[in-house]
Amino acid sequence: MSQPFAIAVIGATGTVGETIVQILEERDFPLSELHLLASAESSGTSLPFKGKNLRAREVDAFDFSRVGLAFFAAGAAISRSFAPRALQAGCSVIDLSGAFDHQQASLLVPEINAAQLAGRSAPLLLSNPGSAATALALALAPLREVLDIQRVDVTACMAVSTLGREGVSELARQTAELLNMRPLEPRFYDRQVAFNLLAQVGTPDEHGHAPQEKRLVSELRELLALPLLKVCATCIQVPVFFGDSFSISLQTAQDVDLALVNKRLDAAPGVELVDAGDYPTPVGDAVGQDVVYVGRVRRGIDDSRQLSLWLTCDNVRKGAALNAVQVAELLIKGHV
Template sequence: MNPAFNIAVVGATGSVGETLVQILEELAFPVATLHLLASLESAGSSVMFAGKKLRVREVDSFDFSQVRLVFFAAGAAVSRSFADKARQAGCAVIDLSGALAGAVPVVPEANAQVLEGLPQPAWITSPSAAAVALAVALAPLKQQLDIERVQVTACVAVSAQGREAVNELARQTAELLNARPLEPQFFDRQVAFNLLPRVGVEDGQGHTVLERRLVSELRVLLGLPSLKISVTCIQVPVFFGDSYSVSVQSRRPVDLPAVLAELDGAASIERVEADDYPTPVGDAVGQDVVYVGRVRQGIDEPEQLNLWLTTDNVRKGAALNAVQVAQLLLKHML
């Protein structure tokens, strides 16, 4: 059994942070003392852990030398402000924002081997929920398919943008169902009963931060630095659970029975049979796997494989992946 040690969770009052704390308890992670941290506005509230209410403290005044591992689940600005401070105090850092230069993205089902020999203290990114889902599904197929290109349409739940976005969808839905005037606040227009073909702000080339992050992280996770990836993120009116339409171009004809066998034997994948399909609400939310369905060859291209993926973006895509990375760190360096 691993010895218990002190841990801090920054962003403990957010949906990802609260889920992360819940998973630490569920997996019996060896925690001696858990320090819950957040901004000044959220400090003073409480979060349940191991049957106790733990008070959330302000991150600005926290002494990181008290802990050996810090999860950053509070967004890019907070990570940039405090992660270096934690590292200088000797803490291993697992960041969920993607904001830390040089941090190594890790998904245990795809590239756990990179943790071997990683310089200490560890400086790790738990990737975007989209990168986690795609890496879990594509890593077992990498050799079988000899992947040349991946095209993704990501249907992103509003929870990817935090509680304020979740509240906005709920409010807009209530306003429309009650025939009241709708006034968008968090989103720039109606998101309820609608699709927005952009998640976040576009750069000069028309791509968003999330789209560029997915491309960069997936190449690293699959160990394919030259992989051609096309991605469009769509904001869908779903509270929790991301879904992905994925098209993979192979350099050779797809052996569909072999692909199905690889998916059936892979960790963290639940394949749905051909006469059915998975959905975020009916299947993925609250679960610890990536659901894969509608697995088929292209209509005109035998080298093309098409997949439908869905997973809980907050639980599997963010919090659980971060804790699973921490479990691996126990074996390698903590």
């Protein structure tokens, strides 16, 4: 791996930012310096790293010329404000907020499209997909060569951590209130989420499509290099702290060879195929793990050109933070 160099993590005190810091330590990322940056409200918070406590500082006054790479995990507004400053200072950026379109920032999942980095040099602006698109693309990319996929229908069951600490805190608080027979007062969500299902994540547009759904459709097409792929996505909020799950149905142009599909999934990097007759769950399998679990692989009941799958993965770890660190590992091999 390359010589050590300096990195900044913006949004270091959030759920994804903290996990990036944790993974950098776990994977022994070659660091000379690690700068933790946050908003004024969160500055001063300390995070453990390699036996020390590092204190987060305000991002506003940071000099990005001090680092070669910055992870932006603090929301789209922060990315739009500070990523251009970082690039101008010669610092490459990995953005996790979805703030930039695909013409501005290349969308990367290393197991799928690492070749996009070939011939490019720093400073680079790269985009980490949303956790849902990462999980789906990892499972579907291995099938492109054996299936002519015409349509994807997906119901994404999204953990409350998709919306950060506020979502996690709200589910914990509501659960405690209900279990202690106290009146429930929704705060972060507009209604009860504990022991319930909410039919949308975020505020829909005038056509009824929520931001998470539109981002999922756009990013999945980009990652699969299928710009005309028909995708129908519904994102629902489920009372799970960590771990997204997905029910997927593919319509293909030919009969599905189930044995070949299973063979491809079993060999795919970043994917763990669960044995037939069993199925994975977020709590029992995915949380804390570095793969996307795939189960319930089956053809349609009355349509041999239909394929259905069940996926689950740790949305904060595999879906977001680990993918970003894997992109960084590619960058330091010759691009920054």
